[in-house]
Amino acid sequence: MKVLAAMSGGVDSAVAAARAVEAGHEVVGVHLALSRMPGTLRTGSRGCCTIEDSMDAQRAANMIGIPYYVWDFSERFKLDVVDDFIAEYAAGRTPNPCMRCNEKIKFAALLEKALDLGFDAVCTGHYADIRVDDDGNRELHRASAWAKDQSYVLGVLTAEQLEHAMFPLGDTPSKALVREEAARRGFTVASKPDSHDICFIPDGDTKGWLAEHVGSKDGEILDREGNVVGSHEGAHAYTVGQRRGLNLGVPAPDGRPRFVLEVKPRTNEVVVGPKEALAIAEIAGHRFSWAGLAPRHPESEFACEVQIRAHADPVAAIGVVRDDEHGQPEFTVRPETPLDGVAPGQTAVVYVGTRVLGQFTIDRTVSAVPVGA
Template identity: 55%
Template sequence: MRVLAALSGGVDSAVAAARAVDAGHQVTGIHLALARHPTSYRSGARGCCTLEDAHDARRAADVLGIPFYVWDLSERFHEDVVEDFLDEYAAGRTPHPCLRCNERIKFAAVLDRALGLGFDAVATGHYARLRTGRDGGVELHRAADGGKDQSYVLGVLTQPQLAHALFPLGDSLKSDVRREAAGRGLLVADKPDSHDLCFVSDGDTAGWLRERLTERPGDPVRHAGDIVDDATGEVLGHHRGSYGFTVGQRKGLGIERPTADGRPRFVLAIEPSSGTVRVGPREGLSVDRITAGRPRWSGEAPPGALSAGVQLRAHGAEHRAVVSVTGNDVEIRLLEPAQGVAPGQSAVIYAGTRVVGSATIESTRHARSVTG
């Protein structure tokens, strides 16, 4: 096959490309230039898409002896990922930009261009497994390394996209991948992984949001407002922008007055139209009903209701649930309450290790055991 290997400049994508070469594929490496104004160097594990990363990707391609190109998708990335991130926070939701990037950039813009150029598949360094299902379709499964499993952020991929994807690292442990990279002479063998948002290189997401949202022309959203006790309605403090908070947050609330019983407060809800941030005890975070929309199925949409596992965060636990699907409406009943579930997050649905699909959380309801 003709395979386009996405080289980020990190160890995982380099080894994935190397394995594609070993498998006998005709491999071409590409590096995606996603930053409008890339910095020269990374700061440890923060950020990506720097000039250093581009150089590391090129050096890896040289070691592997494959052609290498840089594709500038910075404008598409800014529109589809960065602006979406800003819009979601301005609306009081908590988005996951890695899912949007996989959905709209790596397996939409890149894959579409690759197929147009005559390539058969795109290979990435994601930790996930692909298997052929009983119906002949391609199934997406959790990786062998549970600590590195990235099937959650790939839960937005559809069957046509999975049919043209390769994840060569799915059966491997991360420690083995680093050893393999060193044995192949790849200089990125010990390079730190990227953890923070690639477009917020200093890790200060609240500051980054404040700078951009307060300067958006014509933005009707009122960002500053009150911090309110959810039970009593008492105003406990004020804030500079609701986008600086997320459901489940405990630290950095800026409330000087302690509770009567000394227990910490958590963000329970965000109302961006009024600028109100509602806080309360940990129990107020418990939910057992989730309404989600914009579903994306890895195969056929599940008929009716199904017993499934649902993951609500990239590295969160899997929750047992009953999922009911009616058209584009997805209702999730958690068999045990979960905490800190925010609108905008993605709910990825599993049948065992297989990804069924994903949907974007629109609203939640508190567990009956808490609210009565």
């Protein structure tokens, strides 16, 4: 096959590209330039897609012996990831930009261009596994190394995208083995730290970045009954489950700490309450997709597991897709054990065993503790 290897400049994508070559594929490496003004050097393990990362990717490609290119996707990245991130926070939701990047950039814009140029697949260094069922349909599964499993951030992939995806690291038992392999191959990135945080906020100051791009406006902090208990300098700076940094002038009647339960951007209000109120008995969303074949009867309740964060534990649940009161299809999940601190805008990825069944962006939540309880 003719394979386009997305090379971030990290150890995982370098080893993935090398394995694709050894599997007999015709491989071309490409680094995505996602910022018009990238930082010259990374700071520790923050961020990615810098000039240094591009150079690391090129060195790895040279050692593997494959052609290497840099493609400018900065315009698309700004529109589909950065602007979406700003809009979601302005609407009081908590987005996951890595999900949007995988959905809109790596497996939409990049894959579209790859197919136009005659490539058969896009190869990445994600830790996930693609399996084929008895009828020849491709399915997305967890990687063998659950500690490093990245199937959650790939939950947005569709059946068509899975047809052209390749994850050579999916069956590797540990990241340590990948680093050892990179060292044996002589890759300079063998000991390079993993990137974390949001790549377009490399200094990690998300609150300050949002204040600059969304703006700040003083508002009120309310309890669940609607009483004013404090003030804030911008609702965007708060997220569901937050405890620290609350400017509360009125203590709780029981003297216990209070947590952010809801952010209301239209009224610029933040709602707080007891920790127990963070327990969520139901989540639902209209923006959903299936990773491969959809269930034959999604309108009938089915057993599944739901995961609401990249490193969260999956929780047994019941899922169903039904029309809401406005006649719009809505994916609803009721966990057997209440979920903790779920915020609208987060992505819920639904599994059946190790298989990723699909995902949805959470639009609404139902607390397990009613107001006044």
